[in-house]
Amino acid sequence: MVELGYLYAEGRISTGKGGCYNIPDGFEPYLNNRAWRWDQKLMCAAPNDPKAIEWFGKAAEKGDPEGQYMLGRMYRLVEGKGKDKVPLKACEWYEKAANQGHVEAQYELGGCYFFEGYDGPGNADSKQDETLKPAEKACDWYEKAAVQGHQQAQIKIAKCYGYGDVWGVKENHAKAVEWNEKIAARVNDKGRLAKREAISAMLDNGYFYKRGGFGLEQNGQKAVEWFEKAAALGNLIAAAQLAQLYETGEIIEKDEAKAREWREKAAALQ
16 A cells, blocks of 8 residues: 555556556655656656555555655645645644654654644544643654664754753753764765764764753863864864863863964864
8 A cells, every 4th residue: 555655656657557667766755856756757657646645545544654654744745835834634644653663754743843833633642741842742752763763863852952941841961962972973974964964963062061061061171072073074163162272271271382273273264
């Protein structure tokens, strides 16, 4: 059932032409590239969204988590087109799949709670503490997905623990550092985004150790180490932070020579 849903959604089948299974694989499977793929003649038929919804729906009603997730994606794609908000029925299907451990659904559900004003399906399917605020539920789902290795969820949960007070979520900088370490370790992954995300994580860890608090002991040497990692990748802010740390000598030993060295490096990066 799910397979038929994908065939209709991705333009691999039509009632007039039958199946069309020789299309190259390796494309984003979550329906983000359909217009481009149609232009490039990588589809044998126009996507048939009603048929896709029908087949994903059949699987979803039988409790298939992939069917539930993809039904949510189709509702988002079809009913949310041209709108700022994800349809709440999409969020409800994400929640059903997320409760079965579907990692992409867990990540999308975090977004529903965080950005879409979603506050649960109002039925027994929800496995969360109903006393939690929507932002807390969002972070809870991001962490579930992050534990399963979802990279964007790891970035989101690091921000939850690092800056959660802004949204009414309890901060824990020790946990933020742990997640940021995973993000920073991807610095050499393919693509500019991985490098940018890694540098951001390095800077955050530098600031967290510089200030201390929220479950993390202040540690000047670790702050220096993290800022040095970011500075080595050409980050101006990190270089400026290192110059300041050595110049003031508040949490590390004062060193005018190193302060001058980092000021010069910061200036060269401007």
